[in-house]
Amino acid sequence: MKTVIISLGGSLIVPDEIDTGFLKRFRQIILDFVSRGNRAVIVAGGGMVCRRYQKVAEEISGASDLDKDWIGIRTTKLNAELIRVIFGDKAHKNVIDDPTEPVVTPKKIIVGSGWRPGCSSDKDAVLLADNFKANNVINMTNIDHVYDKDPGSHDDAEPLKALSWKQLLGITGDKWVPGMNVPFDPEAAKLAQRYELKVFILDGRNLDSFKDALEGRDFEGTLIS
Numbered sequence: 625m626k627t628v629i630i631s632l633g634g635s636l637i638v639p640d641e642i643d644t645g646f647l648k649r650f651r652q653i654i655l656d657f658v659s660r661g662n663r664a665v666i667v668a669g670g671g672m673v674c675r676r677y678q679k680v681a682e683e684i685s686g687a688s689d690l691d692k693d694w695i696g697i698r699t700t701k702l703n704a705e706l707i708r709v710i711f712g713d714k715a716h717k718n719v720i721d722d723p724t725e726p727v728v729t730p731k732k733i734i735v736g737s738g739w740r741p742g743c744s745s746d747k748d749a750v751l752l753a754d755n756f757k758a759n760n761v762i763n764m765t766n767i768d769h770v771y772d773k774d775p776g777s778h779d780d781a782e783p784l785k786a787l788s789w790k791q792l793l794g795i796t797g798d799k800w801v802p803g804m805n806v807p808f809d810p811e812a813a814k815l816a817q818r819y820e821l822k823v824f825i826l827d828g829r830n831l832d833s834f835k836d837a838l839e840g841r842d843f844e845g846t847l848i849s
Contacts (some may be wrong), residue, residue, distance in 0.1 A: 627663040627758045628838060631749040633765045634671020636828045637703050649831050651710050657838055658714070658732035665756055667723075667736040667749040668707050670699035678803045692802035693741035700738035700745050708735040723751035743800050746812035754819055761821055762837050763808055764828030770795065770807045770846040786847045789817035808848065816848075823848045 636646060654664050674696045681687035681695060704719045716729040720736035727734060736752055738745045749761050767775075769783035770792065784791075792813055796806040807825050808816075816823055824837045826845030836843035 625661050625663055627665065627756050628657075629749050629753045629756065629758050629761045630664060630666045631746050631761060631763045632666055632668050632707065633763075633828060634669035634674060634699065634703050634745075635766050636671070636764055637668065637706065638671060638673050639766075640672070642706075646829065646831075647707075647710060650828075650834075653831060653835055653838070654711070654733060655714065661732075663732045663734070663756075665734045665736065665749075665752050665758070666707055667745050667752060668700050668703035669745045670696045670703065670738070673703075674699040675803045675805075689802050690741050696744070696802060697738035697741070704735050704737035711735075720752070723748045723755055725755075727755070743811040744804075744809040746809035747815060750812045750815045750819065750821065753816075753821055759822060761816070761823045762834065763823055763825050764834060765807060765825060766827060766829065767807060767825070768827040768830070768844060770825050770848070784846050786849070789813055789848060792848055807846070813848075821849075 658664055677695045677699060678692040681692060708715050708719055711733050715733040715735055716731040720727060720734060721739055723736055723739055736748055739748050753761050770787060771781040771783055773781045775781035792808060793810060796810050798810045800809060800811045808823060824843060824845055824847055826833050826837060826843060828834060830844060833844040
């Protein structure tokens with residue numbers, strides 16, 4: 625049995641409105657994958673909804689980083705419940721909010737959310753990879769590669785097909801800031817480096833690329849190891 629950990633970006637679930645079409649296609653890919661005896665562990669992120677709530681809280685009350693992290697965690701729980709429910713009885717009945725606790729279930733689809741402040745749900749995906757003895761994490765985000773610099777402000781930014789954890793941290797920095805928008809959370813990156821994980825960064829809207837990564841084929845994106 626192959627176990628794959630999937631960090632599903634919240635901005636794919638709710639880019640502006642809930643993306644029903646994306647969720648239907650994603651659901652079918654996962655159902656096909658687990659029908660062959662594989663297991664999918666999906667961690668839902670908070671995405672744009674999270675950042676909107678955090679921004680309002682900061683504007684009105686000057687919310688602390690801790691408070692903004694808790695807003696983010698609660699947002700991931702809402703997204704995770706939606707993901708769990710769309711899989712019906714094919715999924716484990718509870719959303720996993722502590723990624724370090726053993727999960728005993730015959731179900732092949734397991735859905736997790738954020739857990740503790742100080743990181744994003746990417747770190748929960750890494751902790752679940754360790755929990756389930758998985759070697760790979762697929763990070764479904766809204767960029768097609770990791771770039772050597774911010775492509776939003778640098779016209780000469782180059783996409784990277786592969787890089788080390790050290791190189792990634794050189795691009796993103798090594799400190800977590802609530803609501804930060806980076807290819808992979810620095811706290812998660814440091815832990816993934818320690819666990820010697822491989823992480824696939826890809827544009828989750830390109831579901832053909834996601835299927836390729838899921839099946840172990842060449843994919844459009846960046847491999848971090």
